[in-house]
Amino acid sequence: MHNSFSKKDFYNELQERFPEVDFLLDEPMKKHTTFRIGGPADIYVEPSVSQVVPLIAFLKDSEVPFMVIGNGSNLLVSDDGIEGVVISMGKSSSEVIIDEAKCEIFAEAGAMLSSVANRAAEVGLTGLEFASGIPGSIGGAVYMNAGAYGGEMKDVLTSVKLLNADGQVEEIPVDKLDLSYRHSVLMEKPGIVLGAKLQLAAGDVSEIKATIEDIRQKRIEKQPLNFPSAGSTFKRPEGFFAGKLIDDAGLRGYTVGNAQVSEKHCGFVINKSDATASDVLKLMKDVDEKVYEKFGVHLTPEVRIIGRNVN
Template structure:
């Protein structure tokens, strides 16, 4: 670690907000991952600004020396952990509030389900698709999360971020360069603070029925009973990853305790004690065998963090 980092961290951040050698399996939906040197919870923009300025002074790099996570729902963390600082947001970043008749502000640490619930309670339609996506607004923006025909770029109006020098900047939806499971924020050295979401007036009963229907479909088709990172692969153009994996004879295929779900082949699940190496090898095996069978190269949607 950088010389002086420990002392400086404890100087600018409350002791209660810093954990040393924190097991990252506690912070990912895969329930996999070794320890981070430091796990820091930030509760205000002022704290985050001080932290980013410190990292800049110590010449620490985004993604390499420190990394920001939300619910850890799209992460595969190395068994060796992360040699650096993992930052997570809470406090004021969990804020969700109605701005006017059709706009909601959602902090980066707010869960997608909380935003969907507030929208429903105020008869606002357009965010139902995200109700069952197990992550935070920050992660959803970075990945342009979507499901059942909806995605973030359809509802986001403005995104507020903090740059590496601690300054705050706002981007429009168009400037965010949203694409299929990506955005400019995926590789930009900044931290998403929150977003303004634009919805439409609807019928509260219809909205609730849609949310319930989508959740029912998730429970029926997805392996929610096991830890996973959600859909493991991006949808190939004109096809479906799960279909190609099944056609390659890989339903139920296992490496250690990592398994291609028998319920939905597009998911890799942790059957109990899977390691990141198990999952990583399984992903590579699936890519190889699907390519041999169909000529299609599957791209992982899951982000690898740490040394593999």
């Protein structure tokens, strides 16, 4: 995959072998991240859940590097792009099945959290309201135990349908996922989320919708939703709030290139217009250094930094 000739050859081979799958060559990743930042993926694809299993088996046999992403809402992709194949569990893998009698939902990895939360609300299922404004997919939310407004995935998750390192599809109960603050075992152990089962409870439709609307209003008031970002840039340090530390260090509005610490919420780094990954990385490094200098606290990225030459 190191030169354009082999990349093009492999792209042609993929198209021949998987004619029903749409592969894209040198696809800009800024089209596929909420940050709107990132160089090209050598090859990009959005397969269905049934297509992804044989595709990954073939990539492993071919010894071609690959990476699986969700909605790209928590990613910073390097300006040099991503080597190999990027597999997005997106629109083609977003089926949602609701069992109202059991208050259960099964959602494929590409289903958007906000959409699943809204569908749950429509049928009077409560417990997922916290997720109604999170701009991620089910797969990404499980991977990082996403949460907001007092709730997180581990509160509702019962099991995960996983493609394991041996290429087998298995169902993993939630207690084997080691879910904690913005963490799951999947960060250390290879496995690809294909879907998740959620256990909710029966509730009142109007109350559930009122809670979702309340959360929506809070997000509008407090978050810089009018600029591309990857959500909270840093994890919450124990005993502190990252946004407050950044603000107290005098960094509200701090800018590098076209990346900026949001003036509305210092926990967010925003892309003001055509920011590069280098801008964001330099800004994050500066912010961490200045916060550490002032308060003796280091900030750990919550955003996943991926791609060529990021270290």
